[in-house]
Amino acid sequence: MQFPKKLSTKLAQRKENNSLRILGEHTNLIDFSSNDYLGFAKSEVVFDKTHQFLIDKNIKINGATGSRLLSGNHNLYTEVEKELSEFHNSDAALIFNSGYDANIGFFSSVPQRGDIILYDELIHASIRDGIQLSKAKAYKFKHNNLFDLKEKIVRFKPNENNDVYVITESIFSMDGDSPDLKKIVQVCEKYKANLIVDEAHAIGVFNNGLIEELGLEKGVFARIITFGKALGCHGAAILCCNSLKEYLINFSRSFIYTTGLSPHSIATISFAYKELQLSNSREKLQTNICFFTEEANRLNLNFIKSKSAIHCCIIPGNENVKNIAKKLEKIGFDVKPILSPTINKGEERLRFCLHSYNSHQEITFVLEQLATFVS
Ligand SMILES: Cc1ncc(COP(=O)(O)O)c(C=O)c1O
Known part of the structure:
Protein backbone atom coordinates (compact mmCIF):
# COMPACT_ATOMS: atom_id res chain seq x y z
CA MET A 1 0.00 0.00 0.00
CA GLN A 2 1.31 3.46 -0.87
CA PHE A 3 1.87 6.01 1.88
CA PRO A 4 -0.32 9.09 1.16
CA LYS A 5 1.61 11.68 -0.87
CA LYS A 6 0.42 14.68 1.18
CA LEU A 7 1.80 13.06 4.33
CA SER A 8 5.17 12.20 2.81
CA THR A 9 5.44 15.79 1.50
CA LYS A 10 4.90 17.10 5.02
CA LEU A 11 7.52 14.75 6.44
CA ALA A 12 9.95 15.77 3.70
CA GLN A 13 9.37 19.43 4.60
CA ARG A 14 10.19 18.72 8.23
CA LYS A 15 13.44 17.04 7.18
CA GLU A 16 14.30 19.96 4.93
CA ASN A 17 13.69 22.47 7.74
CA ASN A 18 15.79 20.43 10.14
CA SER A 19 12.73 20.11 12.37
CA LEU A 20 11.86 16.42 12.09
CA ARG A 21 10.79 15.02 15.46
CA ILE A 22 12.21 11.64 16.48
CA LEU A 23 11.76 9.61 19.65
CA GLY A 24 14.98 9.54 21.69
CA GLU A 25 16.46 6.70 23.72
CA HIS A 26 16.48 6.86 27.50
CA THR A 27 19.97 7.99 28.48
CA SER A 43 11.10 8.87 44.59
CA GLU A 44 11.28 5.49 46.33
CA VAL A 45 9.40 7.02 49.26
CA VAL A 46 6.39 7.86 47.06
CA PHE A 47 6.59 4.48 45.32
CA ASP A 48 6.89 2.44 48.54
CA LYS A 49 4.18 4.35 50.44
CA THR A 50 1.75 4.02 47.53
CA HIS A 51 2.52 0.31 47.18
CA GLN A 52 2.07 -0.34 50.91
CA PHE A 53 -1.18 1.63 51.00
CA LEU A 54 -2.66 -0.37 48.11
CA ILE A 55 -1.65 -3.65 49.76
CA ASP A 56 -3.01 -2.58 53.16
CA LYS A 57 -6.33 -1.52 51.61
CA ASN A 58 -6.43 -4.66 49.47
CA ILE A 59 -6.68 -2.54 46.31
CA LYS A 60 -5.06 -5.06 43.97
CA ILE A 61 -6.40 -3.67 40.70
CA ASN A 62 -4.45 -2.95 37.52
CA GLY A 63 -6.90 -0.80 35.61
CA ALA A 64 -9.94 1.43 36.11
CA THR A 65 -12.18 -0.96 34.08
CA GLY A 66 -14.17 1.85 32.44
CA SER A 67 -14.83 5.55 32.21
CA ARG A 68 -15.51 7.37 35.46
CA LEU A 69 -19.22 7.70 34.67
CA LEU A 70 -19.51 3.94 34.19
CA SER A 71 -17.41 1.47 36.17
CA GLY A 72 -14.14 3.43 36.58
CA ASN A 73 -14.88 5.76 39.47
CA HIS A 74 -12.98 4.00 42.28
CA ASN A 75 -13.64 5.36 45.79
CA LEU A 76 -10.10 6.71 45.83
CA TYR A 77 -11.16 9.36 43.31
CA THR A 78 -13.59 10.90 45.80
CA GLU A 79 -10.98 10.90 48.57
CA VAL A 80 -8.18 12.35 46.45
CA GLU A 81 -10.39 15.01 44.83
CA LYS A 82 -11.37 16.09 48.37
CA GLU A 83 -7.70 16.20 49.37
CA LEU A 84 -6.87 18.26 46.29
CA SER A 85 -9.63 20.79 46.85
CA GLU A 86 -8.61 21.23 50.50
CA PHE A 87 -4.93 21.44 49.65
CA HIS A 88 -5.53 24.03 46.94
CA ASN A 89 -8.18 26.01 48.75
CA SER A 90 -10.81 25.40 46.10
CA ASP A 91 -14.49 24.37 46.36
CA ALA A 92 -14.01 21.35 44.14
CA ALA A 93 -11.48 19.38 42.10
CA LEU A 94 -12.10 17.12 39.12
CA ILE A 95 -9.38 14.70 38.06
CA PHE A 96 -8.68 14.16 34.34
CA ASN A 97 -6.32 11.61 32.76
CA SER A 98 -3.80 14.28 31.74
CA GLY A 99 -3.33 18.02 31.44
CA TYR A 100 -3.92 17.65 27.72
CA ASP A 101 -7.30 16.02 28.41
CA ALA A 102 -8.20 18.64 31.03
CA ASN A 103 -7.52 21.56 28.69
CA ILE A 104 -9.23 19.95 25.70
CA GLY A 105 -12.19 19.03 27.89
CA PHE A 106 -12.50 22.48 29.44
CA PHE A 107 -12.16 24.65 26.35
CA SER A 108 -14.22 22.46 24.06
CA SER A 109 -17.17 22.43 26.45
CA VAL A 110 -17.24 25.56 28.62
CA PRO A 111 -17.14 28.62 26.29
CA GLN A 112 -20.39 28.62 24.28
CA ARG A 113 -21.33 29.95 20.85
CA GLY A 114 -21.39 33.76 21.11
CA ASP A 115 -18.83 33.79 23.94
CA ILE A 116 -15.31 35.12 23.49
CA ILE A 117 -12.02 33.46 24.45
CA LEU A 118 -8.97 35.68 24.91
CA TYR A 119 -5.74 33.72 25.11
CA ASP A 120 -2.08 34.62 25.54
CA GLU A 121 -0.30 34.13 22.21
CA LEU A 122 2.18 31.68 23.82
CA ILE A 123 -0.46 29.48 25.40
CA HIS A 124 0.13 25.71 25.48
CA ALA A 125 -0.89 23.52 22.51
CA SER A 126 -3.45 21.62 24.62
CA ILE A 127 -5.36 24.87 25.21
CA ARG A 128 -5.14 25.85 21.55
CA ASP A 129 -6.50 22.45 20.56
CA GLY A 130 -9.37 22.81 23.05
CA ILE A 131 -10.13 26.30 21.69
CA GLN A 132 -10.24 24.89 18.15
CA LEU A 133 -12.98 22.52 19.25
CA SER A 134 -14.98 25.33 20.86
CA LYS A 135 -17.88 27.14 19.18
CA ALA A 136 -16.83 30.42 20.83
CA LYS A 137 -14.74 32.99 18.93
CA ALA A 138 -11.14 33.22 20.09
CA TYR A 139 -8.61 36.06 19.89
CA LYS A 140 -5.03 36.08 21.09
CA PHE A 141 -3.46 38.86 23.11
CA LYS A 142 0.25 39.72 23.14
CA HIS A 143 2.36 37.63 25.49
CA ASN A 144 2.01 38.82 29.11
CA ASN A 145 0.76 42.15 27.77
CA LEU A 146 -1.84 43.52 30.16
CA PHE A 147 -2.50 46.55 28.00
CA ASP A 148 -3.41 44.42 24.97
CA LEU A 149 -5.55 42.12 27.12
CA LYS A 150 -7.41 45.06 28.64
CA GLU A 151 -8.00 46.62 25.23
CA LYS A 152 -9.51 43.34 23.99
CA ILE A 153 -11.68 42.78 27.07
CA VAL A 154 -13.06 46.29 26.66
CA ARG A 155 -13.71 45.62 22.96
CA PHE A 156 -15.50 42.32 23.56
CA LYS A 157 -17.04 43.28 26.90
CA PRO A 158 -19.13 40.49 28.41
CA ASN A 159 -22.87 41.15 28.53
CA GLU A 160 -25.98 39.42 29.85
CA ASN A 161 -25.90 36.81 27.11
CA ASN A 162 -22.25 36.35 26.28
CA ASP A 163 -19.29 35.62 28.51
CA VAL A 164 -15.61 36.39 28.03
CA TYR A 165 -13.05 33.76 29.05
CA VAL A 166 -9.41 34.77 29.57
CA ILE A 167 -6.73 32.10 29.65
CA THR A 168 -3.10 32.36 30.66
CA GLU A 169 -0.42 30.24 32.33
CA SER A 170 1.11 31.10 35.70
CA ILE A 171 4.47 29.79 34.41
CA PHE A 172 4.78 29.60 30.64
CA SER A 173 5.99 26.22 29.50
CA MET A 174 8.26 27.53 26.76
CA ASP A 175 9.79 30.65 28.34
CA GLY A 176 9.43 29.93 32.06
CA ASP A 177 8.16 33.48 32.61
CA SER A 178 4.95 34.68 34.34
CA PRO A 179 2.24 37.25 33.73
CA ASP A 180 1.29 39.83 36.34
CA LEU A 181 -1.44 37.63 37.79
CA LYS A 182 -2.63 40.18 40.36
CA LYS A 183 -3.30 42.75 37.65
CA ILE A 184 -4.93 40.20 35.33
CA VAL A 185 -7.29 39.21 38.15
CA GLN A 186 -8.11 42.89 38.77
CA VAL A 187 -8.87 43.50 35.08
CA CYS A 188 -10.99 40.35 34.81
CA GLU A 189 -12.90 41.24 37.97
CA LYS A 190 -13.49 44.80 36.75
CA TYR A 191 -14.93 43.69 33.41
CA LYS A 192 -16.53 40.48 34.70
CA ALA A 193 -14.45 38.16 32.54
CA ASN A 194 -13.84 34.56 33.65
CA LEU A 195 -10.14 33.90 34.22
CA ILE A 196 -8.61 30.44 33.78
CA VAL A 197 -5.00 29.82 34.78
CA ASP A 198 -2.95 26.79 33.76
CA GLU A 199 -0.58 26.09 36.66
CA ALA A 200 1.14 23.02 35.16
CA HIS A 201 4.66 24.36 35.71
CA ALA A 202 3.98 26.19 38.97
CA ILE A 203 2.55 23.41 41.14
CA GLY A 204 5.27 22.16 43.47
CA VAL A 205 7.79 24.71 42.21
CA PHE A 206 6.08 27.65 43.93
CA ASN A 207 4.39 26.18 46.99
CA ASN A 208 0.90 25.11 45.91
CA GLY A 209 0.91 27.15 42.72
CA LEU A 210 1.25 30.86 42.06
CA ILE A 211 -2.47 31.63 42.34
CA GLU A 212 -2.50 30.36 45.90
CA GLU A 213 0.85 31.96 46.76
CA LEU A 214 -0.60 35.31 45.67
CA GLY A 215 -3.92 34.69 47.46
CA LEU A 216 -5.90 34.97 44.21
CA GLU A 217 -8.03 31.81 44.45
CA LYS A 218 -11.29 33.75 44.60
CA GLY A 219 -10.47 35.80 41.51
CA VAL A 220 -10.04 32.76 39.25
CA PHE A 221 -12.86 30.85 37.54
CA ALA A 222 -10.78 27.68 37.17
CA ARG A 223 -7.21 26.46 37.65
CA ILE A 224 -5.66 23.64 35.65
CA ILE A 225 -3.10 21.66 37.64
CA THR A 226 -1.10 18.72 36.30
CA PHE A 227 0.64 15.87 38.11
CA GLY A 228 3.13 14.84 35.42
CA LYS A 229 5.60 17.61 36.18
CA ALA A 230 6.80 18.50 39.72
CA LEU A 231 4.54 15.83 41.26
CA GLY A 232 6.33 13.21 39.16
CA CYS A 233 3.29 11.06 38.35
CA HIS A 234 0.29 11.24 36.01
CA GLY A 235 -2.98 13.05 35.53
CA ALA A 236 -4.38 16.52 36.08
CA ALA A 237 -7.24 18.27 37.81
CA ILE A 238 -9.46 21.26 37.27
CA LEU A 239 -9.95 23.27 40.47
CA CYS A 240 -13.24 25.13 40.37
CA CYS A 241 -16.64 25.69 41.98
CA ASN A 242 -19.11 22.81 42.48
CA SER A 243 -21.36 23.94 39.61
CA LEU A 244 -18.48 23.93 37.13
CA LYS A 245 -17.44 20.46 38.32
CA GLU A 246 -20.99 19.24 37.74
CA TYR A 247 -21.01 20.87 34.29
CA LEU A 248 -17.70 19.27 33.27
CA ILE A 249 -18.84 15.82 34.40
CA ASN A 250 -21.86 16.25 32.11
CA PHE A 251 -20.37 17.96 29.07
CA SER A 252 -16.59 17.56 28.94
CA ARG A 253 -16.05 14.86 26.34
CA SER A 254 -12.41 14.12 27.22
CA PHE A 255 -13.64 13.40 30.74
CA ILE A 256 -16.66 11.33 29.72
CA TYR A 257 -15.43 9.18 26.85
CA THR A 258 -12.23 7.66 28.18
CA THR A 259 -11.12 5.01 30.65
CA GLY A 260 -10.28 6.60 34.00
CA LEU A 261 -6.84 6.53 35.60
CA SER A 262 -6.11 3.35 37.54
CA PRO A 263 -6.52 3.39 41.35
CA HIS A 264 -2.74 3.04 41.53
CA SER A 265 -2.30 6.33 39.66
CA ILE A 266 -4.77 8.07 41.95
CA ALA A 267 -3.03 6.79 45.08
CA THR A 268 0.33 7.93 43.68
CA ILE A 269 -1.02 11.48 43.28
CA SER A 270 -2.05 11.48 46.93
CA PHE A 271 1.35 10.27 48.17
CA ALA A 272 3.20 12.72 45.90
CA TYR A 273 1.26 15.54 47.58
CA LYS A 274 2.17 14.18 51.01
CA GLU A 275 5.83 14.07 49.95
CA LEU A 276 5.58 17.68 48.81
CA GLN A 277 4.81 18.66 52.39
CA LEU A 278 7.49 16.42 53.95
CA SER A 279 10.57 16.69 51.74
C1 LIG B 1 1.15 24.51 30.35
C2 LIG B 1 0.83 23.09 30.13
N1 LIG B 1 -0.45 22.68 30.22
C3 LIG B 1 -0.80 21.41 30.03
C4 LIG B 1 0.14 20.45 29.71
C5 LIG B 1 -0.29 19.04 29.46
O1 LIG B 1 -0.11 18.28 30.61
P1 LIG B 1 0.04 16.70 30.54
O2 LIG B 1 1.46 16.41 30.24
O3 LIG B 1 -0.41 16.21 31.88
O4 LIG B 1 -0.86 16.23 29.44
C6 LIG B 1 1.49 20.82 29.63
C7 LIG B 1 2.51 19.77 29.32
O5 LIG B 1 3.34 19.86 28.50
C8 LIG B 1 1.84 22.16 29.81
O6 LIG B 1 3.11 22.55 29.70
Missing part, protein backbone atom coordinates in the same frame (compact mmCIF):
# COMPACT_ATOMS: atom_id res chain seq x y z
CA ASN A 28 22.09 8.42 31.58
CA LEU A 29 22.89 12.00 30.70
CA ILE A 30 22.73 14.70 33.39
CA ASP A 31 19.11 15.79 33.42
CA PHE A 32 18.46 19.37 32.37
CA SER A 33 15.42 18.46 30.31
CA SER A 34 12.76 16.49 32.21
CA ASN A 35 9.77 18.02 34.01
CA ASP A 36 10.62 15.99 37.10
CA TYR A 37 11.55 19.23 38.90
CA LEU A 38 11.58 17.72 42.41
CA GLY A 39 12.79 14.22 41.57
CA PHE A 40 9.45 12.70 42.62
CA ALA A 41 9.17 10.51 39.50
CA LYS A 42 12.10 8.53 40.92
CA ASN A 280 12.97 19.59 51.31
CA SER A 281 13.14 19.17 47.51
CA ARG A 282 11.35 22.45 46.88
CA GLU A 283 13.95 24.41 48.88
CA LYS A 284 16.75 22.63 47.00
CA LEU A 285 15.12 23.50 43.67
CA GLN A 286 14.75 27.17 44.66
CA THR A 287 18.45 27.30 45.66
CA ASN A 288 19.38 25.84 42.28
CA ILE A 289 17.19 28.32 40.41
CA CYS A 290 18.97 31.24 42.15
CA PHE A 291 22.41 29.70 41.54
CA PHE A 292 21.66 29.05 37.85
CA THR A 293 20.54 32.66 37.34
CA GLU A 294 23.67 34.02 39.03
CA GLU A 295 25.93 31.82 36.90
CA ALA A 296 24.11 32.67 33.65
CA ASN A 297 24.49 36.39 34.47
CA ARG A 298 28.16 35.99 35.37
CA LEU A 299 28.77 34.36 31.97
CA ASN A 300 26.68 36.98 30.10
CA LEU A 301 24.44 34.36 28.54
CA ASN A 302 21.29 35.47 26.75
CA PHE A 303 18.57 33.87 28.91
CA ILE A 304 14.91 34.90 29.06
CA LYS A 305 14.19 36.30 32.54
CA SER A 306 12.62 33.58 34.69
CA LYS A 307 12.12 32.74 38.36
CA SER A 308 10.76 29.31 37.54
CA ALA A 309 12.46 25.97 36.88
CA ILE A 310 12.47 26.65 33.11
CA HIS A 311 15.30 28.76 31.69
CA CYS A 312 15.71 29.41 27.97
CA CYS A 313 18.77 30.61 26.12
CA ILE A 314 17.87 32.10 22.73
CA ILE A 315 20.02 30.63 19.93
CA PRO A 316 18.39 31.49 16.57
CA GLY A 317 18.23 28.85 13.83
CA ASN A 318 17.14 25.21 14.05
CA GLU A 319 20.49 23.90 12.88
CA ASN A 320 22.45 26.16 15.19
CA VAL A 321 20.52 25.30 18.34
CA LYS A 322 20.46 21.59 17.47
CA ASN A 323 24.26 21.57 17.03
CA ILE A 324 24.83 23.18 20.40
CA ALA A 325 22.46 20.71 22.10
CA LYS A 326 24.45 17.90 20.45
CA LYS A 327 27.74 19.32 21.72
CA LEU A 328 26.32 19.45 25.25
CA GLU A 329 25.09 15.89 24.86
CA LYS A 330 28.59 14.75 23.89
CA ILE A 331 29.93 16.04 27.19
CA GLY A 332 27.15 14.36 29.16
CA PHE A 333 24.25 16.83 29.42
CA ASP A 334 20.65 16.42 28.33
CA VAL A 335 19.40 19.87 27.32
CA LYS A 336 16.64 20.08 24.72
CA PRO A 337 16.64 22.38 21.73
CA ILE A 338 13.23 23.91 21.02
CA LEU A 339 12.80 24.34 17.30
CA SER A 340 10.52 26.24 14.98
CA PRO A 341 7.65 25.58 14.20
CA THR A 342 7.07 24.78 17.90
CA ILE A 343 8.16 28.39 18.48
CA ASN A 344 8.56 31.30 16.07
CA LYS A 345 11.41 31.26 13.56
CA GLY A 346 14.42 33.18 14.92
CA GLU A 347 13.40 32.46 18.53
CA GLU A 348 14.82 28.93 18.64
CA ARG A 349 16.26 28.16 22.04
CA LEU A 350 17.95 25.77 24.41
CA ARG A 351 15.50 24.98 27.18
CA PHE A 352 17.04 24.12 30.55
CA CYS A 353 14.76 22.52 33.11
CA LEU A 354 16.25 22.76 36.59
CA HIS A 355 15.76 20.18 39.33
CA SER A 356 16.26 19.79 43.06
CA TYR A 357 18.85 17.10 42.27
CA ASN A 358 21.12 19.09 39.92
CA SER A 359 24.43 19.91 41.65
CA HIS A 360 26.06 23.35 41.61
CA GLN A 361 29.07 21.83 39.85
CA GLU A 362 26.83 20.51 37.07
CA ILE A 363 25.18 23.91 36.67
CA THR A 364 28.48 25.80 36.51
CA PHE A 365 30.05 23.30 34.12
CA VAL A 366 27.14 23.15 31.67
CA LEU A 367 26.83 26.96 31.55
CA GLU A 368 30.59 27.49 31.13
CA GLN A 369 30.60 25.02 28.24
CA LEU A 370 27.55 26.69 26.71
CA ALA A 371 29.32 30.07 26.92
CA THR A 372 32.24 28.68 24.89
CA PHE A 373 29.88 27.16 22.29
CA VAL A 374 27.86 30.33 21.69
CA SER A 375 30.76 32.80 21.73
